[in-house]
Amino acid sequence: MGNIIIYMYSSPDWFFGYSIFMELFFMLIILAVSYYSLKVYKLTGQRQAKLFSLAFLFIAAAYLVQSLFSLSIIYSLNQVVSDALRIIGVNTFNMTIFFLRSTFFLSGLVTLTYMTFKESSKKAYSLILILVFFSMILSWNRAYTFYLFSSIFLIYIASYYLVNYLKKKRLNTLLVLIAFIFLLFGSIHFIFSVNHALFYVIGHFLELIAYILILINLILVIKK
Amino acid sequence: MKRDRLQVIHDILKVIQDRRKIKPTHIMYKANLSHQMLAEYLNELMSKQLINEIRGKKGKTYSLTEKGFDFLNKYKMIVEFTDSFGLD
Numbered sequence: 001m002g003n004i005i006i007y008m009y010s011s012p013d014w015f016f017g018y019s020i021f022m023e024l025f026f027m028l029i030i031l032a033v034s035y036y037s038l039k040v041y042k043l044t045g046q047r048q049a050k051l052f053s054l055a056f057l058f059i060a061a062a063y064l065v066q067s068l069f070s071l072s073i074i075y076s077l078n079q080v081v082s083d084a085l086r087i088i089g090v091n092t093f094n095m096t097i098f099f100l101r102s103t104f105f106l107s108g109l110v111t112l113t114y115m116t117f118k119e120s121s122k123k124a125y126s127l128i129l130i131l132v133f134f135s136m137i138l139s140w141n142r143a144y145t146f147y148l149f150s151s152i153f154l155i156y157i158a159s160y161y162l163v164n165y166l167k168k169k170r171l172n173t174l175l176v177l178i179a180f181i182f183l184l185f186g187s188i189h190f191i192f193s194v195n196h197a198l199f200y201v202i203g204h205f206l207e208l209i210a211y212i213l214i215l216i217n218l219i220l221v222i223k224k
Numbered sequence: 225m226k227r228d229r230l231q232v233i234h235d236i237l238k239v240i241q242d243r244r245k246i247k248p249t250h251i252m253y254k255a256n257l258s259h260q261m262l263a264e265y266l267n268e269l270m271s272k273q274l275i276n277e278i279r280g281k282k283g284k285t286y287s288l289t290e291k292g293f294d295f296l297n298k299y300k301m302i303v304e305f306t307d308s309f310g311l312d
Contacts, residue, residue: 039298043302161310170308220304222301
């Protein structure tokens with residue numbers, strides 16, 4: 001089992017269990033944000049809120065895929081997983097899970113970046129999605145490509161929130177800005193995690209700080 | 225200071241809430257909007273089911289729907305959410 005973990009995640013074995021709980025925690029926060037964004041969309045009909053909700057739903061799905069797969073290895077479903085591994089092979093199985101997860105995650109980031117453009121162009125949106133996924137499929141190293149694309153999109157998203165903060169210098173806009181900067185740093189650390197497992201751990205802790213900040217902001221917003 | 229879209233929608237709904245049923249001209253003066261702007265906003269609010277249009281003998285009046293009341297109750301949350309996540 002250790003080999004599978006190392007192959008898929010480049011994660012130290014001791015961190016494997018913690019990473020699952022962290023990802024489930026991230027997923028719950030992201031789902032809560034998506035739910036409130038959908039609520040705002042239903043009341044206001046704002047396109048931005050709809051895209052934001054969809055983006056966070058994609059990202060939540062990415063964490064769900066990853067954490068459920070990891071849980072299935074550790075707990076009761078590992079017979080199913082090992083049967084699947086026997087049938088389709090470890091590499092194909094790993095690649096399928098990784099591809100599913102990265103498809104959801106990048107779809108979320110593309111949607112979020114598209115939301116920040118404030119332009120309505122389905123052609124541009126679909127073009128970015130197609131380019132990203134074909135680049136992923138044709139890439140020699142999909143893990144690098146995935147983390148690189150994630151970092152590029154997060155640079156755009158973080159810069160959008162920097163402008164948003166400069167326009168409205170308030171605590172909640174600052175919290176969201178810092179959260180996306182931490183997500184960007186986390187994503188950059190994941191690029192290096194392909195070869196150095198410790199960066200995978202650091203990346204998770206940076207993500208943890210980011211999602212806690214998003215959660216604090218959400219709690220402050222709901223209290224209003 | 226220029227009001228944003230959400231603020232204008234809030235002002236219109238608040239005027240309607242205060243009077244329960246109100247004529248469009250009253251909304252126009254109370255919410256400080258031009259005739260054309262008001263017509264556009266009222267159409268938008270009806271399409272979003274935030275207000276109802278009632279046609280009577282004395283002309284059209286408007287009232288809030290349940291969703292309209294819900295909007296006013298959650299207005300602060302909506303503004304904080306859209307501001308902090310840059311959705312405006």
